[in-house]
Amino acid sequence: MKIMPYTVVILEKQQLTHDVVQLTLEKPDGYSFSPGQATEIAINKAGWKEEKRPFTFTSLNEDEHLEFIIKIYPDHNGVTEQIGDLRIGDSLIIDEPWGTIEYKSEGVFLAGGAGITPFIAILRDLHRKGEIGSNTLIFSNKSEKDIILEEELSEMLGANLINVITDEASEKHLFLDGFIDKDFLKSHISDFDQAFYVCGPMPFNEAMIEYLKELGAEPDALVFEE
Numbered sequence: 001m002k003i004m005p006y007t008v009v010i011l012e013k014q015q016l017t018h019d020v021v022q023l024t025l026e027k028p029d030g031y032s033f034s035p036g037q038a039t040e041i042a043i044n045k046a047g048w049k050e051e052k053r054p055f056t057f058t059s060l061n062e063d064e065h066l067e068f069i070i071k072i073y074p075d076h077n078g079v080t081e082q083i084g085d086l087r088i089g090d091s092l093i094i095d096e097p098w099g100t101i102e103y104k105s106e107g108v109f110l111a112g113g114a115g116i117t118p119f120i121a122i123l124r125d126l127h128r129k130g131e132i133g134s135n136t137l138i139f140s141n142k143s144e145k146d147i148i149l150e151e152e153l154s155e156m157l158g159a160n161l162i163n164v165i166t167d168e169a170s171e172k173h174l175f176l177d178g179f180i181d182k183d184f185l186k187s188h189i190s191d192f193d194q195a196f197y198v199c200g201p202m203p204f205n206e207a208m209i210e211y212l213k214e215l216g217a218e219p220d221a222l223v224f225e226e
Contacts (some may be wrong), residue, residue, distance in 0.1 A: 005178040007044055008032065009091045011065060019074075020114065020148050021084060022058070030162055032061050033097035035121035041068070043082050044091040046160065052093075056100065058120040061126065066094075069148060071114035075222045105195045109137045110180075110208050112200020119197065127156040136160040138182055138188065140200070142167035162188060179204070182211040192217040 012024035033039070040052040059067035072084035086092075101118045103126070109119045116139060128134045137157055141147050144165060153161050163173035164180060185208075192215045198208045212218075 002175050005042075005095050006092045007093055008066065010086060011086055013086065016069065016144055016148055019042040020069060020071050021066045023070065023083075023086075023092075024226075025068070025094075027064065027066045029036040031066075033057050034099075034102070035125040036099075036101040036103060036118050037097040038100045038118070039097050041079075042093040043086070048079070048082060049093060049108065050100050051079050052095070054100075056121070057097070058117060058124075060121055060125055063178050069114075069117050070122065070138065101197055101199065103197075106133045106135050107197065108189055109135065109197045110140075110200070111137065112140045112204035112208075113142070113146065114148070115200030115204065118199050120149065122197075123153070123156055132156060132160075134160065136162065136189075138162045138164060138180070140164045140166060140204070144168075145170065146197030179207065181207075182214060185211050186215060189215075 006028040008028065010023055010025055011169075012022075014022045014024075016022050036056070037056045038056040041055050042049050055067060055068050055070060058069045059065065063064045070080060070083055073080045074084060075081075081167040083092075101122070104123045119137065123132065123135070123137070126135065135157070137153065138159065139147065139153070139161065141163070142165070147163060150163070164184075165173050166179060188190055192212070194217075196212050196217050198205050198212075200208070
């Protein structure tokens with residue numbers, strides 16, 4: 001039996017950073033998902049209904065509404081550019097949830113830019129249950145203005161949030177002239193026999209996984225299309 005997609009109305013739209021929006025949507029009756037899961041989303045208007053893209057839920061299953069945090073690429077003339085132009089009252093088409101990253105045990109989350117999105121619901125869920133434990137997030141961004149939900153992540157993780165800025169000098173956060181490398185991981189992670197969760201642009205994922213393996217880790221990798 002083919003499951004029909006759901007049409008959901010945008011209830012709120014908030015600009016989180018210069019190029020990232022947070023959408024709050026209606027939640028269909030009986031719709032359920034797990035932290036880290038994603039769904040395919042299309043825009044409910046002519047010419048865009050078949051243009052589906054994967055996005056991760058940043059809300060939790062018990063929340064009243066659905067929430068997505070989406071990076072907008074205005075120069076791509078694509079789905080995210082269109083999403084950037086949507087308003088409250090417009091609607092999206094969503095499919096059933098599907099599995100992406102799954103939380104297994106305490107460890108290190110490595111996120112590059114908008115790759116943070118699958119981790120947001122996982123960390124919110126752990127925080128809500130009082131089980132954030134010693135989980136650490138290493139969050140790499142080009143500049144300070146690119147950091148998504150910095151205040152909330154800091155509140156949840158405290159000293160276990162490591163913000164890394166790679167493209168411009170930063171007095172507030174760690175500055176790396178270039179990408180996170182193996183030496184950086186070695187100096188900031190003491191135990192490589194733990195869970196690792198990796199999500200970001202493809203070059204980031206591939207590099208982190210390679211470095212982690214070389215350091216003795218067996219990373220759970222998620223390649224998530226931006």
